[in-house]
Each structure stands twice: as structure tokens, then as C-alpha cells.
Amino acid sequence: MLQLVISGLAMGSIYALVALGFLLIYVAVGAINFAQGDMVMLGAFFGVTFATMLGWPLWLAYFLSMLLMLVFGYVFERVAYYPLRDKPFLTVIISTIAVGIILRNLAIQDWAWGPEEFFFGTLVSDVPIEVGDAVILPQHLFIIGITVALLVAQYLFFEKTFLGRKLQATAQDQEAARLMGIKVERMMIITFVMSSFLAAIAGLILAPVLFVSTNMGFHVGVKAFVASIVGGFGSMAGAITGGLFLGLLEVFGAAYISSAYKDAFAVLIMLVVLFVRPQGFFGEKIQEKV
Amino acid sequence: MLQCEALHVFYGHIEALKGVSFEVREGEIVTLIGANGAGKSTILKTVSGLLRARRGSIAYLGEEIQRCPADEIVRRGIAQAPEGRRVFPGLTVEENLEVATASWRRRGEPYQAELEKVYHLFPALRERRRQLAWSLSGGEQQMLAIGRSLMARPKLLLLDEPSLGLAPMLVQQLFATIGEINRQGVTILLVEQNAFMALRLAHRGYVLENGVITLADEAARLVEDPKVKAAYLGG
Numbered sequence: 001m002l003q004l005v006i007s008g009l010a011m012g013s014i015y016a017l018v019a020l021g022f023l024l025i026y027v028a029v030g031a032i033n034f035a036q037g038d039m040v041m042l043g044a045f046f047g048v049t050f051a052t053m054l055g056w057p058l059w060l061a062y063f064l065s066m067l068l069m070l071v072f073g074y075v076f077e078r079v080a081y082y083p084l085r086d087k088p089f090l091t092v093i094i095s096t097i098a099v100g101i102i103l104r105n106l107a108i109q110d111w112a113w114g115p116e117e118f119f120f121g122t123l124v125s126d127v128p129i130e131v132g133d134a135v136i137l138p139q140h141l142f143i144i145g146i147t148v149a150l151l152v153a154q155y156l157f158f159e160k161t162f163l164g165r166k167l168q169a170t171a172q173d174q175e176a177a178r179l180m181g182i183k184v185e186r187m188m189i190i191t192f193v194m195s196s197f198l199a200a201i202a203g204l205i206l207a208p209v210l211f212v213s214t215n216m217g218f219h220v221g222v223k224a225f226v227a228s229i230v231g232g233f234g235s236m237a238g239a240i241t242g243g244l245f246l247g248l249l250e251v252f253g254a255a256y257i258s259s260a261y262k263d264a265f266a267v268l269i270m271l272v273v274l275f276v277r278p279q280g281f282f283g284e285k286i287q288e289k290v
Numbered sequence: 291m292l293q294c295e296a297l298h299v300f301y302g303h304i305e306a307l308k309g310v311s312f313e314v315r316e317g318e319i320v321t322l323i324g325a326n327g328a329g330k331s332t333i334l335k336t337v338s339g340l341l342r343a344r345r346g347s348i349a350y351l352g353e354e355i356q357r358c359p360a361d362e363i364v365r366r367g368i369a370q371a372p373e374g375r376r377v378f379p380g381l382t383v384e385e386n387l388e389v390a391t392a393s394w395r396r397r398g399e400p401y402q403a404e405l406e407k408v409y410h411l412f413p414a415l416r417e418r419r420r421q422l423a424w425s426l427s428g429g430e431q432q433m434l435a436i437g438r439s440l441m442a443r444p445k446l447l448l449l450d451e452p453s454l455g456l457a458p459m460l461v462q463q464l465f466a467t468i469g470e471i472n473r474q475g476v477t478i479l480l481v482e483q484n485a486f487m488a489l490r491l492a493h494r495g496y497v498l499e500n501g502v503i504t505l506a507d508e509a510a511r512l513v514e515d516p517k518v519k520a521a522y523l524g525g
């Protein structure tokens with residue numbers, strides 16, 4: 001039981017992190033970044049390259065991977081968002097879908113990482129901890145701990161810093177923010193870089209429990225999207241609860257019903273939520289948003 | 291202080307400003323009056339750098355600012371309280387005021403002096419400073435919108451229909467405060483549909499119709515103008 005709860009919360013944390021990446025960009029530009037999941041994959045692959053392929057120390061792999069993903073976030077904004085910033089949000093969404101497809105197709109090439117699955121080591125111990133009759137993976141605890149730390153850091157950043165409040169103002173009313181002398185372009189870059197950074201961390205902490213492959217991001221992205229809808233799109237509380245809920249549901253569903261239907265649970269739950277409570281646990285109604 | 295020459299501004303194919311010229315001198319209150327859709331907001335947005343004129347020039351303190359990004363224009367001293375108030379709904383009153391210091395303030399630099407000035411002009415804001423902006427009444431939101439634009443330390447303040455949707459009593463108060471802001475040394479360009487109030491407060495005025503300026507004069511003389519009386523002052 002404890003074992004299931006911990007691994008459910010760990011998976012849920014990953015979904016929550018990716019859902020938070022969705023949220024950052026959604027709030028700022030009003031469009032959903034469908035490449036968020038593939039950015040998770042990219043972060044994990046960078047880690048694999050440095051640690052598994054080149055054999056460099058794990059902490060260095062973490063550091064370099066995060067650094068590269070910061071750069072990626074910047075390039076992503078300049079190439080896939082900035083030229084389209086005055087276009088309808090659907091155009092931006094399509095652009096992010098395209099980026100996701102391109103990333104997956106490049107990653108699977110032989111000169112890149114190819115179709116295999118890669119191992120990625122853990123920063124903590126890989127010896128399971130026994131508590132009573134439960135067996136807990138230290139990496140799961142690590143995932144939960146890092147997620148909590150990131151959430152707290154992000155909360156403090158948005159609420160307690162000048163830059164955080166300027167980002168909030170920009171998200172709430174871009175034109176008014178311009179009139180107040182806020183450099184809106186710079187705020188957009190920061191937003192994309194932050195969500196890319198979240199994706200990098202999600203990829204790096206997820207990699208040791210999942211194996212790294214070109215489809216991992218797509219999977220995680222879909223789940224996080226479902227989590228966002230279940231929790232309520234557009235709210236931070238929704239992203240977190242939706243993620244954790246979905247993680248727990250999957251693990252318990254797999255244990256007590258059947259693991260073959262693991263992915264079906266997610267979709268089923270999303271449909272139920274869309275029918276019964278379209279605004280999710282916390283959010284506004286989706287129809288009103290779109 | 292501000293000279294606009296022959297501004298032509300388009301929305302797609304629609305020409306909203308068809309060669310608008312006007313000027314604002316240092317220390318003045320100048321008002322721009324005109325009916326719905328005349329192009330008043332378009333003028334202010336163009337001065338603030340949110341819209342680009344296809345032709346024409348905007349000189350501020352002797353320098354062309356047409357090519358400047360909006361944040362640079364604020365930094366040089368032109369702030370705007372836009373139509374419809376546009377306060378940041380999810381930020382508190384004080385946070386709204388704080389973010390408007392973005393043009394001049396480095397991280398950690400104090401802004402207490404500016405804050406005190408705004409609270410002095412609008413004491414109601416001080417009482418509500420921890421409240422989220424969406425929860426304010428219309429009048430309070432308008433005070434916040436104007437107070438917020440003052441946090442940018444403007445030399446020239448653009449006000450877009452500050453009286454919109456306010457009770458007559460509040461409009462009186464608000465206009466008195468706008469006069470006070472002007473006496474503190476801020477030049478004001480005031481866009482209004484409430485022509486009577488605006489012309490009583492202003493030194494000079496312009497009348498805008500369908501993207502063209504049709505009258506320009508001392509405010510006192512515009513109030514007496516038969517055409518203005520007929521069209522904007524209810525006969």
C-alpha cells in the first residue's frame with residue numbers, strides 16, 4: 001500500500017511538473033505548448049548523452065542538460081512563438097505541435113539517439129528501502145522531494161520577487177503591462193526558459209525509473225495534459241492535484257485492476273471529468289477559455 | 291513637449307487616423323474630445339507605441355519617438371492610464387503600483403516616495419492596498435489605474451476616458467485630482483467623451499471626428515463654440 005502511494009505520488013509529481021510547464025506558457029500566451037512533453041524527452045536525452053554515453057559524472061550531466069535546456073527554451077521562444085505572437089492562439093498551438101514532432105523525429109535518427117531505450121543513473125541510491133512489507137525506491141522519494149522544492153521555489157519566485165510580479169502582470173494583461181514599461185518580450189523569453197527548465201528537471205528525475213526513449217516525452221505530455229484538464233486548466237492548484245491524482249490512479253489501477261489498461265484509465269478519467277465537471281477540480285470551464 | 295504631425299494610422303485597411311496633427315506644451319492640460327469611434331484611443335495608443343503610424347511623426351521633447359518600443363517610451367516619461375482601467379486583476383493594489391515602476395527601478399531599489407505620493411492623492415487606495423485589484427469598485431479601479439501610471443514617474447500623462455462609468459460625484463472628485471496632478475508638474479493629455487467636464491478642466495482642446503481634427507482652440511472658447519455645444523454639450 002505505502003509502496004503504491006509513493007510510486008503513485010512520484011509519477012504524479014512528474015505529471016504535475018509537466019502540467020506546470022503547460023500552465024506557465026498557457027497563462028502567459030493563452031496557448032498550450034504541446035511540445036512540453038518532448039522537451040522532457042530532450043532533457044533526459046541530454047542527460048543520457050553526458051552520463052551514459054560519455055561517462056561523465058552524473059551531477060555534471062544534470063548541470064549541462066539543464067543549461068542546454070535553458071538555451072533550448074530561448075531558441076524555442078524565438079523560433080516557434082515570437083514570429084507568431086500576434087497570430088491567433090491556434091497558430092501558436094500548431095507551431096508547438098510541429099516542434100514536438102520535429103524533436104521526436106530528430107531524436108529517433110541514427111545520428112542522434114536512435115530508437116533504443118537508454119539507461120540513466122540515479123543521483124540517490126538505487127537500493128530499495130524496506131519499510132515493513134513495502135519496498136520503496138529512493139528515486140521515487142527523490143522525485144517527490146525535488147518536485148516539492150520546485151513548487152515552493154516557484155511560488156516564492158512569483159509572489160515575492162519583483163520579476164515574478166512583472167511576469168504575473170504580463171500574463172494578466174499584456175497590453176497594460178507594455179503601458180507600464182514592462183519589457184513584455186523579455187517576460188515571454190523568461191516564461192519559455194522557465195518551462196523548458198521544468199521540462200529538463202522532469203526528464204532528468206524521471207529517466208532513472210523509466211528508461212529513456214524517443215516516445216517517453218510524448219507519453220508524459222499526454223498524461224500531463226489529461227492531468228491539467230482533470231485538475232482544471234489554468235490553475236496551479238489544478239496542475240498539482242490533477243498530476244498527483246492521475247499518478248495515484250494509474251498505479252492503483254494497475255495494481256488492482258490490470259496494468260494493461262493503465263493508459264486507458266487516464267483517458268477514461270478525462271472523459272468522465274469532461275462530462276461531469278468540465279472545469280476540473282479547480283479551473284474555469286474549458287468552453288469559456290477556448 | 292509633444293508634437294504629432296500628420297499621423298495616419300490603419301487597422302488593416304481601415305484608416306482610423308487620417309492625418310492628425312496636434313501639440314501638447316509643457317505644463318498644460320490638453321483635452322481631446324470626440325464621439326465613439328472617432329479615433330481618440332487610437333491616438334493615445336500610437337503615442338504610447340502600441341500602434342505604429344504608417345505616416346507622420348511624433349516628436350517628444352524634440353526627439354522622434356515613433357520607432358521606440360513601448361517600454362522605452364515609458365522610460366522617457368510618457369505614461370498612460372488606458373481606457374477601461376486595465377488594472378492587473380490578480381495583483382494587489384500595492385503590487386499593481388509596484389510593477390508600474392518597471393521602467394526606472396532596478397531590483398531592490400525603493401519606491402516609497404512614489405507610493406506615498408499616490409496614496410496622498412488617492413487615500414482610498416492606501417486602505418485597500420492589500421486587496422486584489424479585481425475586488426475594487428469602479429471608482430477605486432480608476433484611481434488605481436491613474437495612480438499606477440504615476441508610479442512610472444511620467445512627465446506627460448495620457449488619460450483615456452477616466453470618467454467612463456463613474457457616478458457624477460466621483461467624476462467631480464477625479465477631475466479635481468487630475469488638476470492636482472497637473473499642478474504637481476505633470477503635463478496631461480486627457481481624452482474624454484464627457485466634453486463639458488474636460489473643457490472646464492483643460493487649458494486647450496481638440497475636437498476629433500472620424501479620424502480628423504476639426505477644431506482646435508482654447509478650452510474656454512471651445513465651450514462657447516456653437517458647433518461644440520450642439521454636438522458634445524447637449525445643445
Ligand SMILES: Nc1ncnc2c1ncn2[C@@H]1O[C@H](COP(=O)(O)OP(=O)(O)OP(=O)(O)O)[C@@H](O)[C@H]1O
Pocket residue numbers: 301304306324325326327328329330331332333373483
Ligand atoms: N483593433 C481594431 N481593429 C479594427 N478597427 C479598430 C480597432 N480598434 C479601433 N478600431 C476602429 O478605429 C476607429 C477608432 O477607434 P478608437 O478606439 O480610437 O475610437 P475612440 O475615439 O477611442 O472611441 P471610444 O470613445 O468608443 O473609445 C473606430 O472606427 C474603430 O471601430
Ligand SMILES: [Mg+2]
Pocket residue numbers: 330331332373450
Ligand atoms: Mg476610446
